[in-house]
Amino acid sequence: MASGGGYGDGGQQKIDYVFKVVLIGDSAVGKSQILSRFARNEFSLDSKATIGVEFQTRTMLIQHKSVKAQIWDTAGQERYRAVTSAYYRGAVGAMLVYDITRRQSFDHIPRWLEELRGHADKNIVIMLIGNKTDLDDQRAIPTEDAKEFAEKEGLFFLETSALNATNVETAFLTVLTEIFNIVNKKSLVAGEAQANGNPASLSGKKIIIPGQAPEVPAKKSMCCSSL
Template identity: 75%
Template sequence: MSNTYGDLNAKIDYVFKVVLIGDSAVGKSQLLARFTKNEFSVDSKATIGVEFQTKSMLIDQKMVKAQIWDTAGQERYRAVTSAYYRGAVGAMLVYDMTKRQSFDHMTRWLEELRGHADKNIVIMLIGNKCDLASLRAVPVEDAQEFAERENLCFMETSALEATNVESAFLTALTEIYRIISKKSLSADGDYDKSASLKGTAILVPNQDANTAEKGGCCG
């Protein structure tokens, strides 16, 4: 990471836990690596258990540290769920747009997520591998309809080509920030209390009309 970020740990305003969920081999670990380290590994191995990476960024002049958790999609690792979801304020629901089954399983993953996570969690539906357009098995319209019905954000990404990866995470994190700063939550201990009690973290709607419009995508 560049020197610009060298001393940022001392002045983090918020820490947001975001979980990646979805079937195995849909590209969750690749999305994580692309977003946090701008890396992509052609021979990526299946994730065993749980791992997480962090990345810090400025949102509305506040330093937000995203703590992004990745778990294996295989059934045998599903036992980690309750601890995995605890404290999460965001979730990336990932399917492979070349594998219809991975999209059809989104309903089940969403049910599990909503069964374990906070009801106000921000959820982004991600159709990964959009670089493989000729192999598309999930029409954009199907995903958009599902996202609208379930009140989710939606974006198609390519971890391989870095398409929309930064944008997807930033959209979700900005929405989380918008909700958290409005509520100034301090009871759960998931956020820095001194930071969340500062009244200055609230977005000013007329500051940027476009930002205000986009801000409600997951709401």
């Protein structure tokens, strides 16, 4: 397992929150390239298939709070599916990635979503990502098909290009901001409960434990934005 600091990380920066986000989807859809683009602003043309699991981090400011995103990436091949339970444990966000030029990778999305919902916290924030928009002339999945699926399943949706850096930052920031808002809503409720003499489950805690977040709000307004 490898870890790395994202570009822009502060050396001794105080961290207010740590959010674990997982990347899932078929092999070769560009998960590792999306991670590399987000964490280090890099893209490698000779990228090798991910073996096992690795994660990288990047710290960002969201509403004046320091949020450390811990992004986990695993191989999409069937033989590595055994990592699932440990891989999903503690995740509060997920990027569900397909390749817009490979129909099969999109057809497998419902299976990945079922696995995600079977292993992860029920309130996990999910973004459906159609990657490789730089190959639009080879497109096999119409944007509207993905939008319709995302709306039906209550997912955020964006199309990205890790190669051109298109929408990668926006995708992660959307998910992290949504998690941040959910967590702060929960903290506010906990604070009110404490003020009324009831114990607050999140009082004084900086690192968020899944299972303590409230229901994810409806995402109809965001799911169909392809920017």
